[in-house]
Amino acid sequence: MPTPAAALDLLLLPTWLVPVEPAGVVLKEHALGIRDGRIAFIGPRNEALKLEATEVRELPGTLLSPGLINAHGHAAMTLFRGLADDLPLMTWLEQHIWPAEGKWVDEAFVRDGTDLAIAEQIKGGITCFSDMYFFPKVASERVHNSGIRAQIAIPILDFPIPGASDADEAIRQGVELFSDLKHHPRINIAFGPHAPYTVGDENLEKIRVIAEELDAAIHMHVHETAFEVQQSTEQRGERPLARLARLGLLGPRFQAVHMTQISEDDLALLVESNSSVIHCPESNLKLASGFCPVERLWQAGVNVAVGTDGAASNNDLDLLGETRTAALLAKAVAGSATALDAHRALRMATLNGARALGLETETGSLEVGKAADLVAFDLSGLAQQPVYDPVSQLIYATGRDCVKHLWVAGKQLLDDRRLTRLDEQRLCATATTWGQRISGHRE
Numbered sequence: 185m186p187t188p189a190a191a192l193d194l195l196l197l198p199t200w201l202v203p204v205e206p207a208g209v210v211l212k213e214h215a216l217g218i219r220d221g222r223i224a225f226i227g228p229r230n231e232a233l234k235l236e237a238t239e240v241r242e243l244p245g246t247l248l249s250p251g252l253i254n255a256h257g258h259a260a261m262t263l264f265r266g267l268a269d270d271l272p273l274m275t276w277l278e279q280h281i282w283p284a285e286g287k288w289v290d291e292a293f294v295r296d297g298t299d300l301a302i303a304e305q306i307k308g309g310i311t312c313f314s315d316m317y318f319f320p321k322v323a324s325e326r327v328h329n330s331g332i333r334a335q336i337a338i339p340i341l342d343f344p345i346p347g348a349s350d351a352d353e354a355i356r357q358g359v360e361l362f363s364d365l366k367h368h369p370r371i372n373i374a375f376g377p378h379a380p381y382t383v384g385d386e387n388l389e390k391i392r393v394i395a396e397e398l399d400a401a402i403h404m405h406v407h408e409t410a411f412e413v414q415q416s417t418e419q420r421g422e423r424p425l426a427r428l429a430r431l432g433l434l435g436p437r438f439q440a441v442h443m444t445q446i447s448e449d450d451l452a453l454l455v456e457s458n459s460s461v462i463h464c465p466e467s468n469l470k471l472a473s474g475f476c477p478v479e480r481l482w483q484a485g486v487n488v489a490v491g492t493d494g495a496a497s498n499n500d501l502d503l504l505g506e507t508r509t510a511a512l513l514a515k516a517v518a519g520s521a522t523a524l525d526a527h528r529a530l531r532m533a534t535l536n537g538a539r540a541l542g543l544e545t546e547t548g549s550l551e552v553g554k555a556a557d558l559v560a561f562d563l564s565g566l567a568q569q570p571v572y573d574p575v576s577q578l579i580y581a582t583g584r585d586c587v588k589h590l591w592v593a594g595k596q597l598l599d600d601r602r603l604t605r606l607d608e609q610r611l612c613a614t615a616t617t618w619g620q621r622i623s624g625h626r627e
């Protein structure tokens with residue numbers, strides 16, 4: 185490892201360092217150095233201590249890993265957390281969520297809901313998230329202010345939505361936001377056609393052309409339920425994924441969220457096109473949507489990332505917990521205890537997420553030159569003892585309350601479990617006020 189030329193801004197000395205790339209490696213007696221927001225050094229502790237550093241921080245009992253990447257969610261929906269539970273997807277959407285959105289969602293709702301979601305995610309070890317919700321410009325302002333990293337997908341549907349009277353207006357706003365934020369170091373704009381059953385061919389065609397022109401990603405709910413696939417087969421004579429392939433939407437910049445229904449032909453389309461799948465196991469379990477066959481996808485070479493989905497259907501933004509659920513569920517679905525082992529589960533929650541979002545050269549693993557997006561988990565507590573394999577302990581025995589410190593692009597956003605930029609008490613009070621307003625107006 186070459187010695188850095190200039191002094192490091194910060195040198196971190198954890199008990200375990202898990203770079204994720206190379207795969208399966210746990211480094212002990214190692215250090216990580218940061219300069220100008222990037223990882224400038226990874227090497228043995230004794231060598232690191234000879235380097236010049238403005239600040240040196242011992243992190244005893246902690247595991248330092250790349251920050252978690254929540255590859256799918258609807259941030260502002262945290263304000264609908266627990267509003268309508270234990271209902272099937274279409275009843276939940278049509279009778280509860282869509283009416284509530286029509287009544288309550290405005291710029292203030294998105295501002296307050298997104299802040300709440302960002303704070304919850306930072307406290308849970310997440311350094312980057314994907315968002316798909318109304319008023320994406322407001323969401324991107326909250327991301328900018330908070331210091332976190334995000335992909336903001338512009339929601340597009342065939343009918344009017346809060347903030348856009350039709351799909352053309354939503355696309356226009358998306359193109360404008362894309363060009364405004366083209367050089368933003370922490371925000372990527374993607375296009376988010378909601379789902380195959382809410383966006384027709386004509387609008388999908390427009391989205392394909394624009395995304396190709398801008399080299400932007402497309403983020404879409406696909407094959408969330410068996411009903412969606414069956415309805416499309418009956419009405420259109422083709423499965424939704426096959427339709428998207430015919431329209432030219434699949435490709436390395438395509439992010440297929442859910443994919444609980446996968447035929448042999450679907451699998452071939454995903455492999456050929458090099459599309460990513462974003463697995464949301466807890467939302468799928470809670471809405472009884474079905475099971476994404478993660479191990480089958482992984483073995484076929486498909487990039488699988490993980491997401492919490494919105495707090496209205498999960499009901500938390502706990503990606504560490506989600507990853508544990510994914511690891512357990514993958515074994516049940518594959519009928520094999522070796523499916524999605526702890527190290528691969530962590531990779532799914534970090535580097536695979538970065539790859540899905542087109543950020544794999546910037547984040548997702550601890551490598552010199554990448555952004556310093558890091559999380560330190562405290563494994564010194566009673567419930568983590570003894571530690572044989574810290575990654576196994578992290579995935580199977582650790583909750584997000586063990587997240588101790590977090591940095592995005594070298595800026596510390598969580599210090600000893602305290603948010604450095606957001607006011608937790610104020611966020612709680614604001615959310616409570618929204619809850620009282622919304623529940624006071626329920627029929």
Ligand SMILES: [Zn+2]
Pocket residue numbers: 256257258405441493494
């Ligand atoms: Zn979703």
